Amino acid sequence: MIRYGDEVASIARPLRDPGDLEILLDRAAQARVVMIGEATHGTHEFYHWRAELTKRLIAERGFAFVAVEGDWPDCRRVDAAVRGAVADPREALIRYDRWPTWMWANEETVDFTRWLRALNETRPPDDRVGFHGLDVYSLWESMREILTWLREHDPEMVPAALDAYKCFEPFNEDPNAYGWATQFVRASCEDKVVRMLAAVRDTDFGVWQNAEVVAGAEGYYRSMVRGGPDAWNVRDRHMDQTLDRLLTRYGPSSRAVVWAHNTHVGDSRFTDQRLHGEVTIGELARERFGEDRVVLVGFGTFRGTVVAGAGWGEPMEAMGVPEARPGSLEEILHHNAPEQALFVFPTSDPRPDLLTEALPHRAIGVVYRPERERWGNYVPTILGDRYDAFLWIDETRALRPLHTLRVDAHEPETYPSGV
Structure with missing residues (x-):
């Protein structure tokens, strides 16, 4: 862990406000697609910083739509709201009624979609930014x-x-x-x-x-x-194909921001997902559009709280996220990086060992049992190849759901861990 200290210091940039994202916007200057992850589906800081980066990509770099790990019909209602066709986006988001509701029915997404609606009101209808769902659950x-x-x-x-x-x-x-x-x-x-x-x-x-x-x-x-x-791959290939259809519909010069979990956004060839035969939308996007036209952004945290359920369909609750396990990427960054930091990885060698060695990297799904943290929830990762950039928040807190009641769960548990 100590030997990574100088390496982290050489590539970590303090992350204090949206202005500190400038270097990442420069990296995305030629990108057709920017995919922004999250290490959990229930963390305020991940949603907040993902939204701040997306705002700048839309307002300053001309990205045309946001596509999320959500269902097409639910997101169609949100799309209508951000385009000004129907009422406040909050009313569309609170209608998410399939477990896990908090993934999109939360105040953080309300804040972003209200910003998007306000921006769209200044634009002609044909130039308004969309909000779309990529997932398969809404049969x-x-x-x-x-x-x-x-x-x-x-x-x-x-x-x-x-x-x-x-x-x-x-x-x-x-x-x-x-x-x-x-x-x-x-x-x-x-x-x-x-x-x-x-x-x-x-x-x-x-x-x-x-x-x-x-x-x-x-x-x-x-x-x-x-x-x-197979099920994992059916889902990620569907999301990849939906993204491609949307880009075609928006036009040959259109550009997209994608929001999904790290385990979908990251390139599976540089994790143990490859050993299990899994593909990801990040990997598929690099293959479809070219590595120089895709930017993959991951997130991580050392400790905090998160919204999740103890089992599939169980009531949502704010759970403690314990300190990351010894030897993990998260522990290394806890000891060596600023409390909030941005990493934009170099594209050429030589690269530091932190970016080229396989390290355990935490992933928390909508189903989470903190007591099992020591032997689960970690994906061996070659950081500098799985992502192009990484946002680090040492201590995080749970997001703010719109729903508080338990809801019916018809869906089977997402293979393999609710991500």
Whole structure:
């Protein structure tokens, strides 16, 4: 740990206010995509600094939209709010009712989306910045949105969508029941979903995207019950493809900011995810757009508090995050970096050992058991290759959820740990 001291000092920059992000904005000058992570789904500082960086990318570097690890229909309501089509974004965010609600239904996201709405009010409609969801969990909600749109705008296509909807109907919106049924009987709805997707591909973009969500979700839930990396990869490939569709829709010069957990944003080839056969949207973006057109930003903390649940669907609570384990990246930075710091990694050799050696790096999902911290929650990471930059906050605190009540949890636990 001591031997990393000079290395950390040579590349760490104090992080005091948004003006200190200038060097990272310079790094992103040619990027088509900037992906900004988080080491948990429930930490105030991660959401705050991610928002501050995003504000500058939008206002000063012309980024066209934000795409998040959230569901397409939920984020569509937020998109309408930030564009000024409907009421205050807070009303759209508080409607997130699927566990874990706090991921997006929180005051930190309210603050950012209100800023985005105010910015959009100064712009013509065609130049307004969007807010979109990349994830696959909204199978039934997406099906209903497809049917609603088709009945009003294209009734001739309703039968194909209704056929797919009726296939899922016996499972009572329980993805576990659907996943297990496909393993033991010929219950798969895959063929009907493929026919529906083909039918609506040339209709409204939102309808097409909802159909892609249904297709992604169907494959995700079918893969989930088998175990292994398939479900993870279905999900990250869906998010990658959705991002590409959005960039195409916004135009050839458009640029995107992505918000997701470190385990999705970071390049899996430089973690033990590679050994498990997992891919990530960060890796896929580098392959799709080129490494010089993508900037991946990670986050980390040494100790604090976080919002999470003790089990899938359990009530949210503010939990203590214990001090990071000995020998971890977090312990090294705790002893050697400023309390808040920004690292923008050099692109050429020689690079310090801190960036080239595999170190344990903490990852906390929506399911968290602090008492298991010593043998779980760490991803072996080659820091300088997994990310292009890193934001460090030594001590963090829980974010501020909009909801306080327990909600129903229909979704199966995200493979492997709620991230």
